Amino acid sequence: MKTAITPTRSENFSEWYQNLIAAADLAENAPVRGCMTIKPYGWAIWELMRDTLDKRIKKCGVQNAQFPLLIPINFFNREAEHVAGFAKEAAVVTHYRLKMIDGTLQPDPDAKLTEPYVIRPTSETIIGEAMSRWVQSYRDLPMKLNQWVNVMRWEMRPRLFLRTSEFYWQEGHNVFATHEEANADARKMHRVYGDYMREMLAIPSIMGEKTPEERFAGADHTYTLEHIMQDGRALQAGTSHDLGQHFAKSFGIQYLGPDGALKHAWTTSWGVTTRMMGSVFMTHSDDDGLVLPPAIAPYQVVIIPITREDTADALNAFAQKLGEQLENIDVRVLVDTSDMRAPDKMWKWIKRGVPLRAEIGAREMDENNITVTRRDLGKSSRQTMTIDAFVADVKNMLAQIQHDMYDAVVRRNETMIHNVADLSALESALANGKIGFFRIKYDLTTNEKFDALMEKYKISRRCLDDNDPTYVYVAKSY
Amino acid sequence: MKTAITPTRSENFSEWYQNLIAAADLAENAPVRGCMTIKPYGWAIWELMRDTLDKRIKKCGVQNAQFPLLIPINFFNREAEHVAGFAKEAAVVTHYRLKMIDGTLQPDPDAKLTEPYVIRPTSETIIGEAMSRWVQSYRDLPMKLNQWVNVMRWEMRPRLFLRTSEFYWQEGHNVFATHEEANADARKMHRVYGDYMREMLAIPSIMGEKTPEERFAGADHTYTLEHIMQDGRALQAGTSHDLGQHFAKSFGIQYLGPDGALKHAWTTSWGVTTRMMGSVFMTHSDDDGLVLPPAIAPYQVVIIPITREDTADALNAFAQKLGEQLENIDVRVLVDTSDMRAPDKMWKWIKRGVPLRAEIGAREMDENNITVTRRDLGKSSRQTMTIDAFVADVKNMLAQIQHDMYDAVVRRNETMIHNVADLSALESALANGKIGFFRIKYDLTTNEKFDALMEKYKISRRCLDDNDPTYVYVAKSY
Numbered sequence: 001m002k003t004a005i006t007p008t009r010s011e012n013f014s015e016w017y018q019n020l021i022a023a024a025d026l027a028e029n030a031p032v033r034g035c036m037t038i039k040p041y042g043w044a045i046w047e048l049m050r051d052t053l054d055k056r057i058k059k060c061g062v063q064n065a066q067f068p069l070l071i072p073i074n075f076f077n078r079e080a081e082h083v084a085g086f087a088k089e090a091a092v093v094t095h096y097r098l099k100m101i102d103g104t105l106q107p108d109p110d111a112k113l114t115e116p117y118v119i120r121p122t123s124e125t126i127i128g129e130a131m132s133r134w135v136q137s138y139r140d141l142p143m144k145l146n147q148w149v150n151v152m153r154w155e156m157r158p159r160l161f162l163r164t165s166e167f168y169w170q171e172g173h174n175v176f177a178t179h180e181e182a183n184a185d186a187r188k189m190h191r192v193y194g195d196y197m198r199e200m201l202a203i204p205s206i207m208g209e210k211t212p213e214e215r216f217a218g219a220d221h222t223y224t225l226e227h228i229m230q231d232g233r234a235l236q237a238g239t240s241h242d243l244g245q246h247f248a249k250s251f252g253i254q255y256l257g258p259d260g261a262l263k264h265a266w267t268t269s270w271g272v273t274t275r276m277m278g279s280v281f282m283t284h285s286d287d288d289g290l291v292l293p294p295a296i297a298p299y300q301v302v303i304i305p306i307t308r309e310d311t312a313d314a315l316n317a318f319a320q321k322l323g324e325q326l327e328n329i330d331v332r333v334l335v336d337t338s339d340m341r342a343p344d345k346m347w348k349w350i351k352r353g354v355p356l357r358a359e360i361g362a363r364e365m366d367e368n369n370i371t372v373t374r375r376d377l378g379k380s381s382r383q384t385m386t387i388d389a390f391v392a393d394v395k396n397m398l399a400q401i402q403h404d405m406y407d408a409v410v411r412r413n414e415t416m417i418h419n420v421a422d423l424s425a426l427e428s429a430l431a432n433g434k435i436g437f438f439r440i441k442y443d444l445t446t447n448e449k450f451d452a453l454m455e456k457y458k459i460s461r462r463c464l465d466d467n468d469p470t471y472v473y474v475a476k477s478y
Numbered sequence: 479m480k481t482a483i484t485p486t487r488s489e490n491f492s493e494w495y496q497n498l499i500a501a502a503d504l505a506e507n508a509p510v511r512g513c514m515t516i517k518p519y520g521w522a523i524w525e526l527m528r529d530t531l532d533k534r535i536k537k538c539g540v541q542n543a544q545f546p547l548l549i550p551i552n553f554f555n556r557e558a559e560h561v562a563g564f565a566k567e568a569a570v571v572t573h574y575r576l577k578m579i580d581g582t583l584q585p586d587p588d589a590k591l592t593e594p595y596v597i598r599p600t601s602e603t604i605i606g607e608a609m610s611r612w613v614q615s616y617r618d619l620p621m622k623l624n625q626w627v628n629v630m631r632w633e634m635r636p637r638l639f640l641r642t643s644e645f646y647w648q649e650g651h652n653v654f655a656t657h658e659e660a661n662a663d664a665r666k667m668h669r670v671y672g673d674y675m676r677e678m679l680a681i682p683s684i685m686g687e688k689t690p691e692e693r694f695a696g697a698d699h700t701y702t703l704e705h706i707m708q709d710g711r712a713l714q715a716g717t718s719h720d721l722g723q724h725f726a727k728s729f730g731i732q733y734l735g736p737d738g739a740l741k742h743a744w745t746t747s748w749g750v751t752t753r754m755m756g757s758v759f760m761t762h763s764d765d766d767g768l769v770l771p772p773a774i775a776p777y778q779v780v781i782i783p784i785t786r787e788d789t790a791d792a793l794n795a796f797a798q799k800l801g802e803q804l805e806n807i808d809v810r811v812l813v814d815t816s817d818m819r820a821p822d823k824m825w826k827w828i829k830r831g832v833p834l835r836a837e838i839g840a841r842e843m844d845e846n847n848i849t850v851t852r853r854d855l856g857k858s859s860r861q862t863m864t865i866d867a868f869v870a871d872v873k874n875m876l877a878q879i880q881h882d883m884y885d886a887v888v889r890r891n892e893t894m895i896h897n898v899a900d901l902s903a904l905e906s907a908l909a910n911g912k913i914g915f916f917r918i919k920y921d922l923t924t925n926e927k928f929d930a931l932m933e934k935y936k937i938s939r940r941c942l943d944d945n946d947p948t949y950v951y952v953a954k955s956y
Contacts, residue, residue, distance in 0.1 A: 087583065
């Protein structure tokens with residue numbers, strides 16, 4: 001069977017993904033090493049993901065602010081684990097002027113910075129410095145801040161959305177008076193992400209704590225959300241960190257307690273990135289292209305008038321009017337009156353993953369009917385209904401798609417999580433090409449034999465099982 | 479009379495501005511040369527400004543996208559005027575790794591980029607390169623793109639919001655088939671900004687074309703919006719550029735016409751920045767602090783319960799309930815139930831410019847009354863009214879404030895625009911300390927005598943008079 005995307009997922013998942021991104025016009029590699037340009041359709045999805053998550057974050061009492069892009073090296077260097085974790089991928093600003101020298105535009109040697117700056121890979125340090133001034137007394141706590149920004153981590157093997165040198169994210173940074181509150185907050189934001197991903201992205205998360213080996217550089221506890229891709233590999237979709245007093249001590253974030261004693265505070269940080277888009281695309285899409293959950297689809301419905309030359313004007317006008325009706329009930333709709341051929345339009349919007357496609361021809365217009373197809377189910381869901389019924393039911397249909405897409409992933413994931421009794425069982429599963437997450441006793445993964453398996457099969461510890469943290473999930477990952 | 483901000487505007491406008499920003503908790507200087515940290519209250523204002531402008535931009539058929547932060551030097555260098563305009567303030571990335579050398583964290587000499595990158599000061603070049611691939615045929619035109627991003631122009635004399643090395647903006651980049659369309663678009667976006675500033679920011683703009691001396695580096699025409707500050711100085715609040723074919727030719731943005739001929743396209747770019755916030759703050763504020771137009775005020779109403787110990791709980795609950803009532807009719811409201819003293823609360827929100835302050839004591843609660851004061855008018859507007867009347871009327875009151883604030887600036891500006899017949903008249907006005915905009919024949923400002931005046935009085939040409947472009951406005955500027 002001919003598919004819109006070649007190769008198919010089963011033929012070559014990695015190439016399929018690249019071609020999916022191109023076919024849906026989401027993004028492209030930028031002419032800057034490791035960076036991407038996010039095209040309008042891709043960015044529209046991100047805006048919906050961002051704005052809906054932003055509301056949930058603000059409901060937690062978090063306020064947005066904006067901290068500088070550049071971080072002085074000495075800030076970066078104050079927390080030892082942190083700098084060790086990020087120094088190897090830091091983009092460094094060393095000059096503040098260009099000059100034409102011998103016909104070539106170059107950094108001006110007379111404009112060298114005495115102290116270079118790093119483009120933020122994350123902002124614990126620069127926000128920690130600010131908090132050391134902003135937090136004075138217990139009355140200032142908790143202080144909860146967030147920013148939506150670009151960050152940069154130099155990337156040698158970039159892949160669109162999954163791993164790019166520059167990416168976009170929100171980073172939340174909260175301060176508390178006690179460790180108990182901080183840890184509870186790190187866990188709470190972890191749940192906020194889990195709820196968001198389930199309800200908006202239609203993706204179930206494996207949620208648990210990272211093992212010490214996989215923690216964020218400078219954290220006491222890292223809570224992660226791991227998604228299972230269709231090829232069985234893990235995608236880390238978000239993390240929330242209990243930073244203990246690492247940054248509070250490095251930056252002197254102290255508060256005067258009600259008892260008059262000066263104490264170090266406790267901080268958390270938590271973030272999700274444009275990588276989450278990669279998870280949405282890889283989790284839901286099929287061999288015909290993107291499949292978007294209605295909650296984050298820039299167009300939830302596309303109306304395609306099947307025009308003949310003599311009926312085009314009347315039909316386009318009719319479709320426009322229907323579009324307005326849907327807009328009035330807050331459905332995001334596109335009426336495609338472009339001069340492409342109808343089948344080309346159809347495939348364009350299939351590849352872009354619009355949840356509902358509504359086609360209308362001259363005869364249907366006369367009969368007040370419309371033919372509707374669900375993107376997630378394809379042809380089998382094709383049905384002709386009256387326009388009144390469609391308008392009355394469209395919101396339910398979208399909610400049903402959102403619900404069914406989530407369910408489908410849950411069912412698929414069930415087939416991708418395997419219990420393994422010991423390292424030999426793990427090895428034989430991997431050797432047999434079994435894909436997915438393997439659940440194994442954590443202590444079995446802290447020896448040389450496991451290290452050899454990690455090396456050989458490119459697997460890693462994803463997270464501890466929240467229900468029984470003596471078990472850990474291991475998988476190949478993106 | 480004691481004022482909340484000292485010095486007052488008339489005593490020292492520049493210091494007043496710094497203290498205003500601090501008192502309203504809007505932003506602070508960052509520990510990064512020339513950069514600012516925008517604090518939550520400041521960023522909440524920007525979010526409202528951004529989101530409301532974004533809607534207007536999208537209504538023009540513009541789509542948001544996201545282009546890389548870094549620009550390869552050779553891109554930057556392709557348009558001669560452009561590089562000349564920006565090379566002197568470019569932040570340059572030269573390394574992609576840090577290394578500990580002799581106990582000091584430094585750029586790793588083994589990780590030097592063969593071609594350095596510039597942090598975008600503006601994105602005509604990198605977007606031009608993308609457009610050269612995205613635009614193929616006349617069917618792709620017009621193409622209208624925008625991005626909301628941070629940019630960097632190294633700044634030696636920074637001032638919060640007005641002039642910072644890193645700032646935040648939107649930059650729109652449109653491509654057209656003909657010069658006529660491109661020029662009409664540059665003028666249209668200029669008007670979109672003018673309408674937005676009038677309706678949302680309550681600020682009238684002097685709108686006109688920049689003289690050749692003041693054009694954007696690489697533009698054929700630059701249309702500007704100039705605001706008159708309370709000290710008579712000009713603030714350039716936004717610009718829209720007709721770029722002719724400068725970038726189309728440098729980057730090869732070409733399209734195949736319906737006639738099969740390959741032609742260079744015509745481009746525009748247009749932007750407004752966080753500098754606009756500086757204009758809002760300097761235009762409307764007074765010696766007691768910020769005065770915000772309701773349309774962009776994070777809180778349009780603050781409710782202050784005047785509690786005594788025995789009535790605090792009941793009164794706070796009553797105030798909360800009123801707050802919810804206002805929220806339900808889409809008024810942005812804060813109920814200040816913090817444990818500060820009532821006068822301290824009152825001054826806090828005066829300094830932060832909340833448009834309407836509603837105070838309620840135990841007796842008023844019993845009588846179902848509330849006492850309301852407009853921030854823009856102060857004490858003279860103080861009135862006690864029934865709570866029902868307040869709820870019924872609050873939206874009208876906010877609209878009236880928005881309207882009156884605009885009118886007040888229009889009236890003040892009328893006193894600040896002066897016609898001068900010749901350079902002697904200009905010089906004597908300046909020598910006498912007259913402040914504001916001076917309207918003079920443009921050709922009078924293209925000689926050495928005018929250059930000497932520019933130097934001596936730090937004035938510059940702001941823009942041509944749209945009604946009669948043989949005249950130019952000159953003023954001191956921020």
